[in-house]
Amino acid sequence: MRALLIIFTLCCGISLFAQENAQDDQRFSAVVINAQTEKPMGSVHVVNLNQVVGTITNDNGEFSIAAAVNDTLYFSFLGFKSQKIRVTNDMFKFKDTKIALTELAYALEEVIVRPYQLTGYLEIDVKNFPINNAYQYSISGLSVSYEGGNKNPSAVTKVLGAILNPADLLRNLFGKQPNQMKKLRKMKEDDQIRDLLASKFDRETLTELLQIEKVDIEDILNNCNYSKSFITTANDLQILDAISSCYEEFKVLNRKK
Known part of the structure; x- marks a missing residue:
């Protein structure tokens, strides 16, 4: 009876090990498309940040990469906003996963540039001009000082790290x-x-x-x-x-x- 129990335990262990290896060895496939035109995108770089492997999409936007559930995939293409996605169980079950990348022209928010308007009155202009709040630290025996950023407990550590x-x-x-x-x-x-x-x-x-x-x-x-x-x-x-x-x-x- 004890021998049967040992054999059963070993079989279960081997089975679990095989399942884990199968999960690690599985490949994730999907299609990368342009979010605006919904057309497939070729030559998109895809990197699995967890397993540190990469691939690129073909002319139809298709790719296949080694991945496991909860791995993070990183997508990069010139002129498009880079994107990260987390691989889920559903993505393996359903084979029609599409990843949409957004062109930077659409991704960037409107930026309003406001140049400094000097009035000529020193008292007013000083108040409107930004002040550099970075603190300078000097160390005895050194001829130069170090900028440690805003005053906080880690600032001195940054200064020491500089030397x-x-x-x-x-x-x-x-x-x-x-x-x-x-x-x-x-x-x-x-x-x-x-x-x-x-x-x-x-x-x-x-x-x-x-x-x-x-x-x-x-x-x-x-x-x-x-x-x-x-x-x-x-x-x-x-x-x-x-x-x-x-x-x-x-x-x-x-x-x-």
Whole structure:
């Protein structure tokens, strides 16, 4: 009786393991269309942010990508607003899922530009002109001061971070998030993702994949001695390779400690 129970338990475990693997290996298929014209869109980049794999749509707007329930898919196309969707069970059950992208011309809200109107009266113009509320912090022994943004408890930490070496900064950003660095390596290995990043300059895809802010990317590269010109003009693929190189240096420095 005990032997039968053990066999039954093993069979259940194998069955559950097989089901989990089947779910991980399943592919999600859908069609990407233009929200305004409802026409299919070819060459749209699709990235699974969880599994860090990418693909592009064909001329009929169709794509197929490895995905599991609750994975987040990121859609990107030049001139259109990028979009993220969460994969659900219903999307696997029904095979006619359509993802609509909106042209930026429709997505952008109206912006009213109001230039400063100077009256010539100093007392009035001073009140109308915006004031820079960023606080400056100076540290004894250093010839320059650092701007820490609005006054808050983290401002001093930002100032201290500005004079730390790259390894310290990277440890703060990535040392507690090793999974993000695994994503970084997978991003470098996926040709579709590399092609997407090579065509972009907005850091949007990088921030989505790595789950960090644009300012963090700039801080990493600044502290790894990349020039301001490179940081502002490089495409996202070059930025990815630079961050990766910087992280490799961080690992070497970390081993020596």
